[in-house]
Amino acid sequence: xxxxxxxxxxxxxxxxxxxxxxxxxxxxxxxxxxxxxxxxxxxxxxxxxxxxxxxxxxxxxxxxxxxxxxxxxxxxxxxxxxxxxxxxxxxxxxxxxxxxxxxxxxxxxxxxxxxxxxxxxxxxxxxxxxxxxxxxxxxxxxxxxxxxxxxxxxxxxxxxxxxxxxxxxxxxxxxxxxxxxxxxxxxxxxxxxxxxxxxxxxxxxxxxxxxxxxxxxxxxxxxxxxxxxxxxxxxxxxxxxxxxxxxxxxxxxxxxxxxxxxxxxxxxxxxxxxxxxxxxxxxxxxxxxxxxxxxxxxxxxxxxxxxxxxxxxxxxxxxxxxxxxxxxxxxxx
Numbered sequence: 259x260x261x262x263x264x265x266x267x268x269x270x271x272x273x274x275x276x277x278x279x280x281x282x283x284x285x286x287x288x289x290x291x292x293x294x295x296x297x298x299x300x301x302x303x304x305x306x307x308x309x310x311x312x313x314x315x316x317x318x319x320x321x322x323x324x325x326x327x328x329x330x331x332x333x334x335x336x337x338x339x340x341x342x343x344x345x346x347x348x349x350x351x352x353x354x355x356x357x358x359x360x361x362x363x364x365x366x367x368x369x370x371x372x373x374x375x376x377x378x379x380x381x382x383x384x385x386x387x388x389x390x391x392x393x394x395x396x397x398x399x400x401x402x403x404x405x406x407x408x409x410x411x412x413x414x415x416x417x418x419x420x421x422x423x424x425x426x427x428x429x430x431x432x433x434x435x436x437x438x439x440x441x442x443x444x445x446x447x448x449x450x451x452x453x454x455x456x457x458x459x460x461x462x463x464x465x466x467x468x469x470x471x472x473x474x475x476x477x478x479x480x481x482x483x484x485x486x487x488x489x490x491x492x493x494x495x496x497x498x499x500x501x502x503x504x505x506x507x508x509x510x511x512x513x514x515x516x517x518x519x520x521x522x523x524x525x526x527x528x529x530x531x532x533x534x535x536x537x538x539x540x541x542x543x544x545x546x547x548x549x550x551x552x553x554x555x556x557x558x559x560x561x562x563x564x565x566x567x568x569x570x571x572x573x574x575x576x577x578x579x580x581x582x583x584x585x586x587x588x589x590x591x
Contacts, residue, residue, distance in 0.1 A: 276527075280534040287541055288342040296338060299548025303331040305565075306551045312571075313564045319388065320489050322402040323381040324554045326409065330373040331547035337366050338544045365417050367543075371504065372413035372453050374546060378500050379457040380405060382464035385493055389471050416452050446515040454508040461497055468493075492557045496550060503546045506539035 306328040310321050317325075341363055384402065422445075468490075513532065555561055 277530050280530065284534055284537045287538065291541055291544060292339060292342055295545055295548050296335060298552065299331060300335045302548060302551035302555055303328040303335065306554055307332070309561065309564050309568055312568050316560070316564060317399055318560075319384055319399055319402045320381060320492070322399055322406060323377045323384075324550070326377045326406040327374050328551050330370040330377070331551060333366055333370045334544055334547040337363050337370070338547070341540075342544075368417040368449060368453070369410075369413045371543065372416055373409055374500065374550075375453055375457040375504065376409050376413070377406065378497055379460045379464070380409070382461050382468070382493060382497060385489065386464050386467045386471065389468065416448070443515045446511040450508055450511050450515060454504070458501065461501075465497070488557060488559050492553065495553055495557065499549050499553065500546060503542045503549065506535075507543045510536040510539050
């Protein structure tokens with residue numbers, strides 16, 4: 259919980275004032291996110307999911323991954339208001355919640371973070387496969403949909419492995435089994451390794467392969483079945499933004515984990531500074547829920563075409579527009 263009431267009465271007045279200022283900055287940042295970023299993220303994530311699901315026939319492999327990321331973004335949108343209006347982020351907390359709600363929010367946050375990171379990672383790897391071996395259907399839409407299902411299943415299983423440590427860290431020590439597992443550092447280590455280190459290595463490897471194959475000009479580069487060139491730019495920007503927004507959060511996990519392992523727990527001003535940095539880093543992580551669909555909306559050339567098609571379909575109703583029916587039939591033919 260954020261607050262300066264835990265400070266000792268002997269604390270210097272300047273330290274107490276700094277603590278109040280940090281809390282005010284965190285509160286204002288949280289309110290700014292809720293007023294500006296939250297509605298934008300909710301709108302664009304819903305738009306990305308709706309437009310693509312209504313145009314399943316024209317979906318490509320990157321579209322499936324970005325829909326998966328948008329669904330995870332909607333989960334983050336659901337978690338963000340509950341956390342940011344709570345006492346940990348806001349001087350003017352709307353409510354407080356118990357350990358059960360805290361653990362539930364933590365599970366949803368961890369699952370969303372894993373889905374987002376691994377969707378970005380596998381998008382990089384599948385993009386390389388599509389560049390190197392076009393028309394092999396190894397990275398087809400059908401296979402990608404199944405891969406996204408496995409991503410959610412793996413994220414849930416991974417979250418439950420660390421969930422045991424978090425639960426036992428918040429329940430009574432009278433339970434013998436849990437008293438032996440009250441180690442939050444172990445849970446942070448699991449999330450740090452599986453949620454950040456592994457995707458970072460895989461993305462770096464995929465980008466190296468992609469850059470290498472782009473330098474090699476082959477007859478396949480003129481293949482009409484290859485992905486749109488704009489996908490490469492969208493991929494690079496997405497990877498950069500994702501890691502820029504999530505790295506601070508995992509860095510705070512690393513600091514907490516190392517301080518716990520070394521037995522040097524943070525106290526006083528260092529502890530308050532850590533809580534402040536952790537709060538801001540989590541705000542950056544929440545920001546990925548509106549940054550990704552916003553980039554996808556404006557950098558994907560086919561999305562505007564799909565959106566117009568959906569709007570025309572809604573405008574014309576069930577009977578459809580006679581002006582658009584003949585071109586579509588010609589394309590099918």
